[in-house]
Amino acid sequence: MDIKKGIIDGDRIALAKLITMAEDGKKEAMDIIKELYHRTGNAYLIGITGPPGVGKSTLTAKLARAYSGLGKKIGIIACDPTSPYTGGxxxxxxxxxxxxxxxxxxxxxxxxxxxxxxxxxxxxRVAVRIMDIFGMDYIFIETVGVGQSEVEIADTADTTIMVLAPGLGDDIQAMKAGIMEIGDIFVVNKADREGAEKTAREIDTMLDFNEKSTWRPKVIMTVAQDNKGINDVLHAIEEHMKYIKDSGIFASKRKEHIKEEILELATQNIMSEIMTGLSKEELLGIVDKVAKREIDPYSASIDIIKPIKGGIQK
Amino acid sequence: MDRPIRVLVAKPGLDGHDRGAKVIARAFRDAGMEVIYTGLRQTPEQIVEAAIQEDVDVVALSILSGAHNTLLPKVVQLLKEKGAGDKLVVGGGVIPPDDIPYLKSQGIAEIFTPGTPTSESIEFIKSHVRVEA
Incomplete structure (x- = not known):
């Protein structure tokens, strides 16, 4: 099957296959994406993040449905954790x-x-680019359930929605650094539960202290399962989009994201170069030496990158 | 690079019993597979769309309603129609032994009935899916 042609022609099987190949780091996939990269940049990227179980998937579904109703093409990338033990x-x-x-x-x-x-x-990130090439108008990126410091979504999405629910902690939690700083829009979902208004108020108060930005994030209460408040979130997204586009933040933000992407890819390339130049036995040998305190890990880390210091040949 | 086998675990039809599907999903996960779990009461159309979008290697269908002779072949047929006939389709649940030859003739690769050790279905999938490195 001609995947490149399929992507251009809007074939969903080609889209699915290209994402698989790219996710697996296949060269054929990367070649296609490189060739079509000039087609990216048109989709608007919306990040949906928040702790496990607050309703990120339900909210994403309702928002996607609403945009689809307006005739928009929607991509959704939904992340969940891989077991560090089995890879499953x-x-x-x-x-x-x-x-x-x-x-x-x-x-x-x-x-x-x-x-x-x-x-x-x-x-x-690469799946986002592929969906963008495919012609999606909006791409929703749903993170894994996050804790307190997983802020990578803000380096990827144009608008980041932080989803919370009542009963997750007191106002000190809302003051902590990390994920609470990245929301462009805050959603208190499951707002039919006790304590929702208090949670919304605490977030609101916390946001009052943020004087650095001229954008004041909205706090919206929703019951996503019952489709309540979805339109408010949709309006907030459009409002934020207009704000960043009118103020020039959109362009600078996208450049910042591209910088992050290049650096991350460079890190991956260096890692894979190190791992191909280093056999398992060699690595275990170095580990042994450090374990016996014959050498230290700081010097060992310099030693293993020495072969690539002259430049990566690929 | 070794990539995980991707499996869609789905429940076609109207019965609401998903314990078996959850047990098998968990076992596949522990065997190092990426399991896309879609929940209860799926139509063959929904299952096939999900299988295409997720580009899974395997579609594992759990069914206890008795409608297996209709729904399982329908999934295989729709996959073929949509150009995704390359996926391995397996079934599980309370399926009478007499129905199994028919289901196999309709393109279901294997049927796992109650009591089958999960290791057996995992082995079957691993030996029938070729994941290119």
């Missing part, structure tokens, strides 16, 4: 998205994190 994963975000499966405007891809930290999967 349960990717369960689709359970909350069943109503979207047969929507011709929507394409959903679940991804295991595959050892990647930071809230996204190893292949998320």
């Amino acid at each position: 994963a349960i990717l369960g975000d689709r359970i909350r998205m069943q109503e979207l499966f047969t929507d011709p405007n929507i394409f959903i891809r679940s991804m295991g994190s595959r050892g990647h930290l930071g809230g996204l999967s190893r292949g998320t």
